[in-house]
Amino acid sequence: MPQEFSSHSMLLNTPSKNSRGLKGLTNGTEEFIDDRELAQRKAEAAAARRNEAAEWLRQMDNGAAELLPTEPSEELFCLSLRNGLILCNVLNKVNPGAIPKVVEIPIIDTEGAAQTAIQYFENTRNFLDAVGRMKLLTFEVSDLEKGGSSGKVVDCILCLKGYYEWRQSGGAGVWKYGGTVRITSFPKGSPSSLIGSESADESESSQLEELLEYLHLSNEVSLEESKVSIALTFLFERLGIGLLQTYLTETNEVDDFPMNSMVIDIVLRKAVKDLSSLLISQGNQLGIFLKNMLKGNCKPLLKHEFLLAISNYIDQKSGLVSNELSKFCICGGKDKGICHDIGYSSDKTNVLDVQQKQLEELKTNFHLTKLELQQARLTWEQELKKIAHHTKDLEVASSSYHKVLEENRQLYNQVQDLKGAIRVYCRVKPFVHGQSDDQQSTVDYIGENGNIMIVNRHKQGKESRKMFTFNKVFGGNTSQQQIYVDTQPLIRSVLDGFNVCIFAYGQTGSGKTYTMSGPDMTSKDTWGVNYRALRDLFELSEARMDVMKYEVGVQMIEIYNEQVRDLLVVDGSNRRYPSNLFIYFFLVTSLTLVIP
Numbered sequence: 001m002p003q004e005f006s007s008h009s010m011l012l013n014t015p016s017k018n019s020r021g022l023k024g025l026t027n028g029t030e031e032f033i034d035d036r037e038l039a040q041r042k043a044e045a046a047a048a049r050r051n052e053a054a055e056w057l058r059q060m061d062n063g064a065a066e067l068l069p070t071e072p073s074e075e076l077f078c079l080s081l082r083n084g085l086i087l088c089n090v091l092n093k094v095n096p097g098a099i100p101k102v103v104e105i106p107i108i109d110t111e112g113a114a115q116t117a118i119q120y121f122e123n124t125r126n127f128l129d130a131v132g133r134m135k136l137l138t139f140e141v142s143d144l145e146k147g148g149s150s151g152k153v154v155d156c157i158l159c160l161k162g163y164y165e166w167r168q169s170g171g172a173g174v175w176k177y178g179g180t181v182r183i184t185s186f187p188k189g190s191p192s193s194l195i196g197s198e199s200a201d202e203s204e205s206s207q208l209e210e211l212l213e214y215l216h217l218s219n220e221v222s223l224e225e226s227k228v229s230i231a232l233t234f235l236f237e238r239l240g241i242g243l244l245q246t247y248l249t250e251t252n253e254v255d256d257f258p259m260n261s262m263v264i265d266i267v268l269r270k271a272v273k274d275l276s277s278l279l280i281s282q283g284n285q286l287g288i289f290l291k292n293m294l295k296g297n298c299k300p301l302l303k304h305e306f307l308l309a310i311s312n313y314i315d316q317k318s319g320l321v322s323n324e325l326s327k328f329c330i331c332g333g334k335d336k337g338i339c340h341d342i343g344y345s346s347d348k349t350n351v352l353d354v355q356q357k358q359l360e361e362l363k364t365n366f367h368l369t370k371l372e373l374q375q376a377r378l379t380w381e382q383e384l385k386k387i388a389h390h391t392k393d394l395e396v397a398s399s400s401y402h403k404v405l406e407e408n409r410q411l412y413n414q415v416q417d418l419k420g421a422i423r424v425y426c427r428v429k430p431f432v433h434g435q436s437d438d439q440q441s442t443v444d445y446i447g448e449n450g451n452i453m454i455v456n457r458h459k460q461g462k463e464s465r466k467m468f469t470f471n472k473v474f475g476g477n478t479s480q481q482q483i484y485v486d487t488q489p490l491i492r493s494v495l496d497g498f499n500v501c502i503f504a505y506g507q508t509g510s511g512k513t514y515t516m517s518g519p520d521m522t523s524k525d526t527w528g529v530n531y532r533a534l535r536d537l538f539e540l541s542e543a544r545m546d547v548m549k550y551e552v553g554v555q556m557i558e559i560y561n562e563q564v565r566d567l568l569v570v571d572g573s574n575r576r577y578p579s580n581l582f583i584y585f586f587l588v589t590s591l592t593l594v595i596p
């Protein structure tokens with residue numbers, strides 16, 4: 001048990017200034033309680049005794065149960081008892097026939113009419129006479145009036161109660177008087193033996209003196225009980241505050257959470273729960289220990305003998321524990337040989353000590369883990385700062401990259417523009433198998449700079465030769481890939497947001513479809529400009545997927561005889577035209593740039 005108190009004291013860190021309650025408990029000569037507090041305590045003690053008396057009367061008499069509240073004020077208490085009806089009824093239950101005639105009188109809270117005054121106090125007088133005959137404590141009729149001593153009334157009722165309970169328990173041994181004083185040997189002759197006695201001899205007066213002395217002692221004990229109660233309240237308050245203080249000290253470094261009434265409630269509720277479990281467990285063990293100790297004695301011990309026995313036992317065991325403690329700590333409770341040598345009580349003490357030690361180790365480990373955690377958090381914060389810094393650098397680099405990219409885009413398209421906003425290319429269709437060679441015009445010469453000379457064999461002189469100039473002229477042997485090379489850069493311009501239009505122009509059978517679509521769609525080598533352009537468009541947009549999102553739409557139209565026809569409409573109107581010149585359009589429309 002001493003270990004328990006020392007472990008609890010670790011939790012109590014209340015400042016030593018507030019030690020009044022403890023002084024009151026431990027040192028009877030030093031009294032820090034002032035008169036006002038003393039008066040308050042006396043009033044509380046008197047109220048407690050009055051409540052006890054009222055409660056007993058309520059149990060004994062139905063009329064009292066109706067009239068008296070469980071905690072009546074002094075005034076209400078006296079008023080309810082003033083007509084003596086409750087007192088007489090209760091006394092007749094305690095001592096049947098003690099008051100043969102009980103007068104039923106209503107309670108009046110005034111002085112009452114003069115003619116009923118004698119009747120009114122008849123019950124009270126009869127009660128006091130009967131109680132006096134039983135040699136129990138009495139009071140004056142005037143004590144029930146305003147300004148009277150209600151304490152005497154309470155004492156009388158509690159005395160009657162003690163007597164009743166004593167009688168109920170067989171009328172032998174201890175008589176509990178007034179709820180506080182225990183009389184182990186009642187003075188000369190029990191009160192029951194005095195019932196009906198008519199003489200008031202010396203022995204009776206000495207019994208009365210002893211009773212008065214007990215009453216005095218009773219008040220003293222009540223006061224002491226009240227002091228103890230206050231001291232215990234103070235101790236509990238100190239314990240609770242100590243627990244809260246310890247909890248906050250332990251948790252403050254981990255997390256600085258806001259304190260509110262809910263948190264305080266939770267902490268204290270948990271502390272009370274833990275302490276209750278501990279007290280119950282220790283109380284059970286203590287009960288077993290004390291009962292075991294009593295078994296050695298054949299008769300019941302007096303209180304001071306019992307305390308002496310406990311003290312001796314503790315001294316005896318303390319020596320044993322101090323000798324064996326080190327051994328037990330070394331074996332840690334595993335070496336049965338040594339552990340069996342120690343008694344049951346010292347086993348428990350040592351187990352507690354080991355647990356205390358383990359608790360200390362846990363505490364140390366907890367602090368170490370907390371430090372590691374803090375260190376890890378510090379490292380993590382530094383890493384995070386580095387990453388943030390690095391990300392910022394990347395952001396700057398990325399923004400520079402985008403600037404360079406934009407510059408590059410503008411320069412690129414500037415070059416495209418310089419090559420000519422409108423470019424006209426000429427492709428010479430080769431002679432195909434089965435085509436007659438008596439053509440009116442033939443190609444005489446194709447220059448590097450985009451010139452082409454056409455010869456008309458049916459004309460003479462200057463008229464027979466005509467020179468045409470284009471951006472570029474492709475000869476009859478030019479492949480589909482070579483044709484596309486000059487168009488390809490424009491596809492990137494389309495994705496950079498520039499408008500581009502590519503179309504073929506020529507008389508029927510001149511090779512527009514061949515150039516734009518190709519003779520065989522299943523073979524990539526013969527793909528015309530359309531397919532190649534679309535392929536590049538999608539490839540490029542896919543490559544830029546992370547930066548841009550493109551939506552692509554396609555439209556194919558034909559302008560013939562100043563009429564526009566949608567070539568993708570499948571309603572029969574899309575028929576092939578027999579001859580004449582028309583323009584074949586392939587349009588990439590609805591091109592949208594979306595920056596993700």
Ligand SMILES: Nc1ncnc2c1ncn2[C@@H]1O[C@H](COP(=O)(O)OP(=O)(O)OP(=O)(O)O)[C@@H](O)[C@H]1O
Pocket residue numbers: 428429430432476506507508509510511512513514515519578579
């Ligand atoms: N460069 C070329 N090499 C080989 N054959 C070609 C070439 N150009 C066109 N041809 C052939 O000439 C024929 C007519 O060509 P194509 O259908 O492309 O002409 P078109 O201008 O589209 O005619 P239309 O205006 O009537 O539609 C086709 O058989 C095609 O294969």
